[in-house]
Amino acid sequence: MSESDPRLTQGKRLLGVVPGQPPGGERKVPQEQDLVMVSPHLLVRHAVVALAVLLLVLIVSILFDAPLREVANPFETPNPEKAPWYFAALQELLAHFHPMVAGVLVPAAIIGGLVALPYVDRSAAVGLGLRKVAVVAFTMFLLVWIVLTLIGFAFRGPNWSWVWPWDEWHGEL
Amino acid sequence: MRLRQTTIGRSIFRSPDRRTERDQAAGHWSNFWLHIYPVKVRRRELHFGYSWYLGVASTVLFGSLVVSGVYLMFFYVPSPGSAYGDIQTLQTQVAFGQFIRNVHRWSAHLMVIAVAAHMARVFYRGAYKAPREFNWVIGVMLLVLTLLLSFTGYLLPWDQLAYWAVTVGTSMANFVPVIGDEVRDVLLGGDQVGAATLLRFYVLHVALLPLVLVGMLMVHLWRWRKDAMLDQGGEGGER
Numbered sequence: 001m002s003e004s005d006p007r008l009t010q011g012k013r014l015l016g017v018v019p020g021q022p023p024g025g026e027r028k029v030p031q032e033q034d035l036v037m038v039s040p041h042l043l044v045r046h047a048v049v050a051l052a053v054l055l056l057v058l059i060v061s062i063l064f065d066a067p068l069r070e071v072a073n074p075f076e077t078p079n080p081e082k083a084p085w086y087f088a089a090l091q092e093l094l095a096h097f098h099p100m101v102a103g104v105l106v107p108a109a110i111i112g113g114l115v116a117l118p119y120v121d122r123s124a125a126v127g128l129g130l131r132k133v134a135v136v137a138f139t140m141f142l143l144v145w146i147v148l149t150l151i152g153f154a155f156r157g158p159n160w161s162w163v164w165p166w167d168e169w170h171g172e173l
Numbered sequence: 174m175r176l177r178q179t180t181i182g183r184s185i186f187r188s189p190d191r192r193t194e195r196d197q198a199a200g201h202w203s204n205f206w207l208h209i210y211p212v213k214v215r216r217r218e219l220h221f222g223y224s225w226y227l228g229v230a231s232t233v234l235f236g237s238l239v240v241s242g243v244y245l246m247f248f249y250v251p252s253p254g255s256a257y258g259d260i261q262t263l264q265t266q267v268a269f270g271q272f273i274r275n276v277h278r279w280s281a282h283l284m285v286i287a288v289a290a291h292m293a294r295v296f297y298r299g300a301y302k303a304p305r306e307f308n309w310v311i312g313v314m315l316l317v318l319t320l321l322l323s324f325t326g327y328l329l330p331w332d333q334l335a336y337w338a339v340t341v342g343t344s345m346a347n348f349v350p351v352i353g354d355e356v357r358d359v360l361l362g363g364d365q366v367g368a369a370t371l372l373r374f375y376v377l378h379v380a381l382l383p384l385v386l387v388g389m390l391m392v393h394l395w396r397w398r399k400d401a402m403l404d405q406g407g408e409g410g411e412r
Contacts, residue, residue: 033404035213037194039201042214049226050233057237057280065271066278068264071257072336074365083341084327086285086320091341103345114292114313118306126299126405138296172334173282 067173079158082172088152089145095160110141209394211401218401223298227291228397231319232390234284241277242379244269249329251375253368256331281323288319300405308396311389318386325378328371339374340366 036042083091093102121134128135154171157163163170176182187203198212217223248267249259263270292312295301301309328339343366346357362369 030216032215032217034216035402036216036219037197037201038210038212038214039197039207041219042210043207045219045226046229049229053230053233053283054237057234057276057283060279060283061272061275064275064279065264066275067334068260068330069333072253072331072333074336074367076333078333078337081337081341084324084338085282086323087342090345094345099345099348100350103348104350111313111317115310117296118301118303118309121301122303124302126302128297131299135297138293142293172338173278 080156080160080170082152082156082170085149085153085171085173088150089148090152092148092152092156095156209398211398214401215404225290225294227287227294231284231287231291234280234287235386235390237280238277238284239383241273241280244273245277246379251329251371253331253371256329256371260330260332277326281326285319285323288316292316302405304403305396305400305405308393308400311393311396315386315389315393318382318389322378322382322386325374325382328366328374329378331371336366339370 082088090102090107093106096102097106117134121131123131125131154165154169155162157168157170165171177186186200201207201210201212245263248263248270250256260274263274265271295309295312324339324342328335343357343360346360347353349356357364360370360373361367362373
């Protein structure tokens with residue numbers, strides 16, 4: 001049997017001595033918990049995501065100009081006076097509660113609660129159905145926050161009165 | 174692949190030819206740019222549904238903000254006398270000025286959304302659970318830093334929108350118990366938004382906060398790389 005005999009090569013492949021697939025093909029079905037090489041499998045996906053994100057930014061930046069109003073004037077308060085959209089929920093709370101609650105206690109409680117979350121929720125379960133309390137509580141918080149943000153951003157007009165965004169628009173980005 | 178096998182290529186990369194997976198891993202290990210990545214991850218991490226790639230999206234948006242932000246810095250002086258005029262000049266006289274400002278503005282809004290969504294996805298995935306608790310905490314800090322960066326940047330154009338949004342935002346500082354006035358004075362450099370505030374927000378926005386964010390991000394990614402081998406079960410499973 002010479003060195004180049006195909007049977008010999010196949011045998012070596014089985015033993016993993018030479019590269020290439022053994023004659024029997026893959027030895028097992030790929031599992032989700034299997035380890036795969038980051039390069040190239042994860043890298044190409046990250047590259048695609050990066051290009052997609054940059055494309056989105058490019059398109060939005062071509063279509064819409066960043067706003068620029070008149071020069072700042074400390075003696076002329078606009079009405080309504082709006083915080084940036086990501087603080088709109090806090091500003092909405094400010095209309096209903098004492099500033100001490102809306103401006104200090106609530107943000108402190110949210111940040112504190114988020115930091116404490118993994119130390120309070122000690123169960124090992126990751127499935128949604130196995131941790132209903134945490135999932136329901138977090139989802140409620142998220143929904144309330146999104147609704148408050150939307151209200152503060154788009155549904156509030158002069159003197160923080162209720163407006164319908166399709167009637168008059170006061171949202172600022 | 175070819176380049177790596179030439180004499181010059183070998184001298185640059187000093188990695189073995191890609192032949193077996195072990196050689197590939199060695200090549201990955203010896204690559205400077207790939208040092209922020211683990212060599213291997215669980216197959217499930219490749220699927221879009223696992224993370225929606227929101228962490229990568231946040232990082233890419235941050236990169237876009239750094240690049241566009243540096244460009245803007247060439248044309249901007251943080252003083253009430255010139256800030257607004259600088260933005261007007263930027264938009265009308267500077268090559269790609271308006272476009273770069275748009276990129277910076279929209280990337281910033283998108284980054285707030287991406288980071289918040291990343292946190293929500295990690296929550297529903299249960300990926301904050303032991304032993305990953307601390308990386309979740311770092312992530313919360315990164316969210317707070319993202320909001321602070323966005324908020325400090327909001328003031329810089331020095332238009333009515335910027336001025337009053339920041340006035341509303343910082344008015345809450347007054348209600349911090351006991352040290353409310355001091356907090357406001359440190360934040361604003363006075364009792365209302367003015368020249369000192371603009372300078373403070375500028376320094377925070379272009380130097381201090383980005384440095385802190387990059388530092389925290391490095392810890393965040395390092396921790397992610399170290400934990401890549403963990404096998405926290407799929408949807409519905411136990412760890």
